Amino acid sequence: MSWMPESGSTGSGSNTELASAADFELGRAALLEITTADTIGANAGSVDEGEGVVSVHFETTLDGYPGWHWTVSIAHIDGGAPSVLETELLPGDGALLAPDWVPWVDRLADYRAAQDAAGIDGGEAEDEPDVDIDIDDDDDDELDDDVLHSGDLDGVDIDDIDDLDDLDEADDDSDEDDSGESRE
Numbered sequence: 433m434s435w436m437p438e439s440g441s442t443g444s445g446s447n448t449e450l451a452s453a454a455d456f457e458l459g460r461a462a463l464l465e466i467t468t469a470d471t472i473g474a475n476a477g478s479v480d481e482g483e484g485v486v487s488v489h490f491e492t493t494l495d496g497y498p499g500w501h502w503t504v505s506i507a508h509i510d511g512g513a514p515s516v517l518e519t520e521l522l523p524g525d526g527a528l529l530a531p532d533w534v535p536w537v538d539r540l541a542d543y544r545a546a547q548d549a550a551g552i553d554g555g556e557a558e559d560e561p562d563v564d565i566d567i568d569d570d571d572d573d574e575l576d577d578d579v580l581h582s583g584d585l586d587g588v589d590i591d592d593i594d595d596l597d598d599l600d601e602a603d604d605d606s607d608e609d610d611s612g613e614s615r616e
Contacts, residue, residue: 451478451486451506455514459488459504462516467494467502476501484508485517492521499527 456475463472473491480486490502501524505517523529547553 450480451488455486455506456488458506458514458516459490459502459519462504462519463490463502466519472502481505484510494521497521497527499524 455478460472471492471494473493476489476491478486478488485505485507487503487505490504492500492502494500500521502519503522504519506514507517508514
C-alpha cells in the first residue's frame with residue numbers, strides 16, 4: 433500500500449469532506465510544535481478517516497528519512513473548532529526501515545550454528561567442564577561479624593557520630609602542622 437494518500441479517499445465514517453486549506457494550516461502549525469519549518473515539505477494529500485477525522489499529509493525534508501512523510505490527524509466535532517489528535521512521521525513505500533528485531537537467544541543460536549558449520553571452535557576447551565554458578569540470596573545472612581563491622585557493610589556506623597561539632601574539630605586539627613601552627 434502506498435503511503436501517498438489519494439485526496440478525497442474516504443474512510444468508514446459519514447464525513448466525506450476533503451481536508452480544507454484550514455486543515456492543512458492547522459496541521460502545519462501542529463508540526464511546527466515538534467519540528468522545524470525546514471523539515472516540513474509540500475502538502476501531500478489527505479485522507480478522510482471517518483467519524484469526523486481527517487489526516488493531512490506533508491512531505492518531509494529530514495535528512496536520513498527519504499520516503500517518509502508527516503501525518504497530522506484532525507478531529508472535526510459538530511459545534512467545535514477542529515483539534516489535532518496526533519502528529520507523526522510515518523514510512524512510505526521504499527522508506528529506509530530498521531530490520532525486524534530478532535531476540536538475542538535466536539541470534540546466539542544462529543551464531544553458534546554458523547560457527548559449528550564452519551568448524552570453528554567456540555572458544556571453549558573440550559577438557560574444561562561447564563561451570564554452573566548458583567546464586568542463592570540466602571547467603572547474605574551468613575556473613576561473618578568481622579565483615580559487617582558493627583552491622584554496617586561499609587565499616588561506618590553513623591550512630592557513633594555524636595554531632596557535627598566533633599567532625600568540625602577533627603577537620604580543624606588536620607589543618608595544623610606538627611608544630612601546632614595553622615597551615616594556610
